[in-house]
Amino acid sequence: MRPTPKSLTVGVVQHPCGDDRGANLSASIGGIRDAASQGARLVLLQELHNTRYFCQSEDPAQFDMAETVPGPTTAALADIAAGLGVVIVASVFERRAAGLHHNTAVVLENDGAIAGIYRKMHIPDDPGYHEKFYFAPGDLGFNPVNTSVGCLGVLVCWDQWFPEAARLMALAGAELLLYPSAIGWDSRDTQDEQHRQQDAWITSQRAHAIANALPVLSCNRTGFEPDPSGRSAGIRFWGSSFIAGPQGEILATAPTNDPHVLVATVELERTEQVRRIWPFFRDRRVDAYHALTQRFRD
Numbered sequence: 001m002r003p004t005p006k007s008l009t010v011g012v013v014q015h016p017c018g019d020d021r022g023a024n025l026s027a028s029i030g031g032i033r034d035a036a037s038q039g040a041r042l043v044l045l046q047e048l049h050n051t052r053y054f055c056q057s058e059d060p061a062q063f064d065m066a067e068t069v070p071g072p073t074t075a076a077l078a079d080i081a082a083g084l085g086v087v088i089v090a091s092v093f094e095r096r097a098a099g100l101h102h103n104t105a106v107v108l109e110n111d112g113a114i115a116g117i118y119r120k121m122h123i124p125d126d127p128g129y130h131e132k133f134y135f136a137p138g139d140l141g142f143n144p145v146n147t148s149v150g151c152l153g154v155l156v157c158w159d160q161w162f163p164e165a166a167r168l169m170a171l172a173g174a175e176l177l178l179y180p181s182a183i184g185w186d187s188r189d190t191q192d193e194q195h196r197q198q199d200a201w202i203t204s205q206r207a208h209a210i211a212n213a214l215p216v217l218s219c220n221r222t223g224f225e226p227d228p229s230g231r232s233a234g235i236r237f238w239g240s241s242f243i244a245g246p247q248g249e250i251l252a253t254a255p256t257n258d259p260h261v262l263v264a265t266v267e268l269e270r271t272e273q274v275r276r277i278w279p280f281f282r283d284r285r286v287d288a289y290h291a292l293t294q295r296f297r298d
Helices: 021-037 060-065 072-084 157-161 163-171 191-212 270-277
Strands: 007-014 042-045 087-097 100-108 114-119 145-147 150-154 176-181 184-186 216-220 222-225 235-238 242-244 250-253 260-267
Touching: 007 021, 007 216, 007 242, 021 042, 021 072, 021 260, 042 176, 042 216, 072 087, 072 100, 087 150, 087 176, 100 150, 114 145, 150 163, 157 176, 157 191, 163 176, 163 191, 176 191, 184 191, 191 216, 191 235, 191 242, 242 260, 250 260
Parallel strands: 007 042, 042 087, 150 176, 176 216
Antiparallel strands: 007 260, 087 100, 100 114, 145 150, 184 235, 216 242, 222 235, 242 250
């Protein structure tokens, strides 16, 4: 493994998704090419980037969309990674076995090889997000993936709200935190509530950057997707993908309603500098954190 570069140009690809899986994949690949043309050596795609967000309802027929890893999508992206010489992080609906599926982020090296995978650990079951019907919880733990551009702490969507996940990735040597996401508004929410939700989403991830002195890449989808069951008003995904530095500073951000390719340069060497003046790792009271393994302290 080559030494981690002092700085790294990264890309994030945000786009809407429709019913045509080939068109969705083409949009992702087009974004990867765009980011690479701007110098990106690492590109993050959004959660379940080549399908609609099918988890709005519970439908056994949707399992037909699942694929193996490696499989068709990872093969197509491997060709792009090797052809452009970039590392790609892509979330897919993984069919591990009959009746066993995961929401899995695959890390493809710049030669097209699979460097590693991460299976989403926190699985939501909320109105409009019925993921427990489709995905088993990940069983690989919080282990970063080593690549030619650095050690990547890959987490997926609902994981982004849990400080424990980010911290464990950082403790295991992650040099960046990456969050492919699919989150949006219920149209029945007031504008004030929509603003609060979006602001909380951004703030939570910026806090992970600050608490661990690590750059954060967050990639969300955009556009409206109806509930195929017709039982709800659907989801308007709020886009707003962003790249933040190790003090939570925003380096680049995407619009709410439009496809966009973000490119920015993160200074990986700043982690060392920031941790020297904000030594959270030094001052952690590991002797007093045992209660964190409890569900709740009654």
